[in-house]
Amino acid sequence: MRAAWTLLLVLVGFGLQAVSYFFLAAPLGVPSSPVYSDPRLPFAPALFILGVMLVFLAAVVYELLPERSSP
Amino acid sequence: MATRTETLPYGVGRFTAGWWLLLAVLAVLVGWGLYAYSRQLAEGLVVTGLRDIGSMAGAAWGLYIAFDIYFVGVSFAGITMAALIRLLRLEELRPVSRMAELLTIVALILAAFSVLPDLGQPVRGIVNLLRYARPQSPFFGTFTLVISGYLFASLVYFYLDGRRDAALLARIPSPLQGFYRLWAAGYRDTPAERERHHRTAFWLAIAIVPLLVTAHSTLGFVFGIQSGRPGWFSTLQAPAFVVMAGVSGIGLLLVIAAVFRHVLGERERLHEGIFRWLGGLLALLVLVYLYFTVAELLTTTYTGHEVEVRLTLALLNGPYAWLFWVSMGALVLALASLVLPYVPSLVPVRVPSFQPAFARAAGLAAAGAGLVLMIYRHSPRLVPVAGAGGPEPEWVGWVLAGLAVVFVLSWFPLFARSVVAAGVAGGLLVNVAAVGKRLLIVVPSQTHGTLLPYGPGSYTPTWVEYSVVAGLFALGTLLYTLFVKVFPIMEVAEER
Numbered sequence: 001m002r003a004a005w006t007l008l009l010v011l012v013g014f015g016l017q018a019v020s021y022f023f024l025a026a027p028l029g030v031p032s033s034p035v036y037s038d039p040r041l042p043f044a045p046a047l048f049i050l051g052v053m054l055v056f057l058a059a060v061v062y063e064l065l066p067e068r069s070s071p
Numbered sequence: 072m073a074t075r076t077e078t079l080p081y082g083v084g085r086f087t088a089g090w091w092l093l094l095a096v097l098a099v100l101v102g103w104g105l106y107a108y109s110r111q112l113a114e115g116l117v118v119t120g121l122r123d124i125g126s127m128a129g130a131a132w133g134l135y136i137a138f139d140i141y142f143v144g145v146s147f148a149g150i151t152m153a154a155l156i157r158l159l160r161l162e163e164l165r166p167v168s169r170m171a172e173l174l175t176i177v178a179l180i181l182a183a184f185s186v187l188p189d190l191g192q193p194v195r196g197i198v199n200l201l202r203y204a205r206p207q208s209p210f211f212g213t214f215t216l217v218i219s220g221y222l223f224a225s226l227v228y229f230y231l232d233g234r235r236d237a238a239l240l241a242r243i244p245s246p247l248q249g250f251y252r253l254w255a256a257g258y259r260d261t262p263a264e265r266e267r268h269h270r271t272a273f274w275l276a277i278a279i280v281p282l283l284v285t286a287h288s289t290l291g292f293v294f295g296i297q298s299g300r301p302g303w304f305s306t307l308q309a310p311a312f313v314v315m316a317g318v319s320g321i322g323l324l325l326v327i328a329a330v331f332r333h334v335l336g337e338r339e340r341l342h343e344g345i346f347r348w349l350g351g352l353l354a355l356l357v358l359v360y361l362y363f364t365v366a367e368l369l370t371t372t373y374t375g376h377e378v379e380v381r382l383t384l385a386l387l388n389g390p391y392a393w394l395f396w397v398s399m400g401a402l403v404l405a406l407a408s409l410v411l412p413y414v415p416s417l418v419p420v421r422v423p424s425f426q427p428a429f430a431r432a433a434g435l436a437a438a439g440a441g442l443v444l445m446i447y448r449h450s451p452r453l454v455p456v457a458g459a460g461g462p463e464p465e466w467v468g469w470v471l472a473g474l475a476v477v478f479v480l481s482w483f484p485l486f487a488r489s490v491v492a493a494g495v496a497g498g499l500l501v502n503v504a505a506v507g508k509r510l511l512i513v514v515p516s517q518t519h520g521t522l523l524p525y526g527p528g529s530y531t532p533t534w535v536e537y538s539v540v541a542g543l544f545a546l547g548t549l550l551y552t553l554f555v556k557v558f559p560i561m562e563v564a565e566e567r
Contacts, residue, residue: 025205025207026206037203037205042202045201045204045206048206048215052219052220053223056223056224056275056278059227059231060227062271063234063267064257
């Protein structure tokens with residue numbers, strides 16, 4: 001269970017980083033109009049930062065979640 | 072079972088008169104820095120020496136950005152050492168591991184606080200960064216990778232690494248028992264928990280090493296990929312930032328380790344082997360940095376664009392020459408002091424041309440003269456208008472630099488005998504060099520590096536900037552000083 005939560009956090013963190021970087025932030029490419037300045041979704045950069053933090057938070061979850069008690 | 076007579080280790084919870092005095096001095100300095108910053112908030116950036124590039128003949132980035140880079144660089148030591156100790160099993164260095172981790176956290180907090188005064192409207196700046204920034208930009212990378220990633224990773228590593236000690240200290244009756252229980256969060260130091268912690272720490276270390284290289288490189292890329300700014304556009308910028316980060320960080324770690332060795336009387340745990348190891352690593356990094364500098368200078372002076380050559384001459388032989396040569400001299404002296412303990416004792420290490428007492432007096436006089444000059448030139452009354460300061464006469468800088476060299480040379484016989492003294496000297500000197508080099512990266516490319524037909528400019532920090540930076544240093548020391556009184560600065564020994 002603990003490993004599953006940790007893995008989930010890592011995946012969500014990296015996923016958030018990828019989605020916000022490639023799809024929600026300012027488009028990649030040669031800037032030819034003001035469209036290339038602002039992110040498609042406001043606060044997309046904040047989501048990227050949140051993704052970075054979630055990945056490292058997974059380590060805390062892994063250590064702090066108690067072992068499943070043996071029957 | 073623990074008894075009531077048991078005390079907390081490494082001076083935790085013991086508050087001496089000296090400690091309170093230090094706390095008071097630091098609090099006054101922090102207060103002074105806050106006052107200076109309040110003047111800037113109330114009156115705007117006009118109270119600083121920062122001006123526009125070109126038309127106003129100044130520099131838009133100055134002391135604040137230089138110290139931001141410096142603090143980020145210092146942060147390199149902590150998490151790198153922690154990660155290397157874990158990955159390479161450098162058990163010998165374990166006693167300095169927590170000092171280094173704390174140094175990283177404090178330095179990154181100071182780095183964040185250094186950027187804020189550079190923004191006229193800090194709140195608006197932060198909100199807009201989160202709202203509109205381009206994650207693809209190196210500037211944003213600096214904030215995300217350095218502040219969110221690097222700082223957060225350091226905090227996680229620090230917290231998890233401290234759980235064992237927190238669990239041990241929670242068994243001792245003290246006013247901080249509740250705090251230790253909270254930190255331990257149920258940790259009992261069982262073999263299974265230890266194993267789990269080792270696994271987590273290993274993977275964290277694996278994740279952190281590439282992150283720190285990326286983070287420090289990104290800061291270098293903020294400058295390195297600006298093709299329109301001579302002096303910044305360089306392939307070596309990113310690797311040089313990483314190496315200089317290591318130099319300043321490990322240098323400061325050497326100084327901190329020596330302070331705790333002296334204050335706590337922990338000569339056995341903080342043994343000479345640690346100083347030898349860190350000193351050797353520092354010497355290697357200094358050599359690499361000197362090589363980078365020579366390569367960079369050769370390229371820019373031999374084949375550089377006209378503006379690039381002009382900028383390089385301003386560094387080598389112009390208004391910034393004294394700062395450049397002081398920085399280079401400090402690096403060379405640091406290298407010499409770090410190597411001295413390994414010079415065979417058959418070779419007498421002494422400078423016979425002057426008495427050490429005279430040299431030390433001259434050095435102290437130089438430091439005092441520099442301080443008085445700085446206070447005089449940057450006192451609030453003397454800088455009512457833009458650009459009123461201006462650089463000091465060139466000879467003043469050269470005289471002060473010469474006296475500083477004499478001062479350092481007078482200590483060489485001591486460095487030859489003691490690896491700890493050599494480490495402290497090397498650590499202090501490389502940090503002087505690091506501050507100088509950061510200023511030289513940030514300022515001359517703005518005052519002398521414009522591609523437009525503007526004349527050279529000048530930048531002189533005002534008392535506001537000096538006070539804010541002094542306040543930041545005091546804040547960092549204050550955080551460090553407070554922490555060591557509530558938590559052991561070294562891992563608690565096994566027998567506890």
